[in-house]
Amino acid sequence: MTRPLNRDRSLEELERDRWPAPSADATRLVAMAHALRLRPIGELTVEDMRLLIGQDIGLPYLLPLALEVLRDSPMAEGDMYEGDLLSAVLTRNPAVWTESSGLGRELRVIVEELTDLPPDLQQKVERFMTS
Numbered sequence: 001m002t003r004p005l006n007r008d009r010s011l012e013e014l015e016r017d018r019w020p021a022p023s024a025d026a027t028r029l030v031a032m033a034h035a036l037r038l039r040p041i042g043e044l045t046v047e048d049m050r051l052l053i054g055q056d057i058g059l060p061y062l063l064p065l066a067l068e069v070l071r072d073s074p075m076a077e078g079d080m081y082e083g084d085l086l087s088a089v090l091t092r093n094p095a096v097w098t099e100s101s102g103l104g105r106e107l108r109v110i111v112e113e114l115t116d117l118p119p120d121l122q123q124k125v126e127r128f129m130t131s
Contacts, residue, residue: 008042009064010039012038029051041062045078046085048071049066049085050084059096063100066089067089068106069085070085070089070110071106074110082125090121110126
């Protein structure tokens with residue numbers, strides 16, 4: 001993950017993995033995830049990243065982008081609530097942070113600075129910090 005990211009490429013291109021089209025009865029979430037995988041990662045919004053990260057899609061490419069956002073705005077908000085991107089990032093499987101220890105250290109620095117968090121988000125920070 002130390003390699004520079006090509007923000008002009010989509011997750012589909014970066015991962016070299018073409019997903020079949022979602023079925024006609026696919027949920028809105030599934031259809032959206034499929035569509036977002038085709039968009040250049042540099043064009044993804046906070047909400048797009050929140051959605052994909054929350055589904056564990058494209059983590060090697062999206063976590064570094066999400067941390068860039070969180071560095072400047074830890075409580076960045078997609079369509080759900082203030083801090084929803086941070087929540088999505090914090091709740092990934094702890095193995096993700098073992099594999100990407102540099103990103104894990106960076107996230108720790110970001111959350112160590114935070115105060116007066118809503119209780120739910122504070123619990124997620126505490127779980128992350130003890131994992």
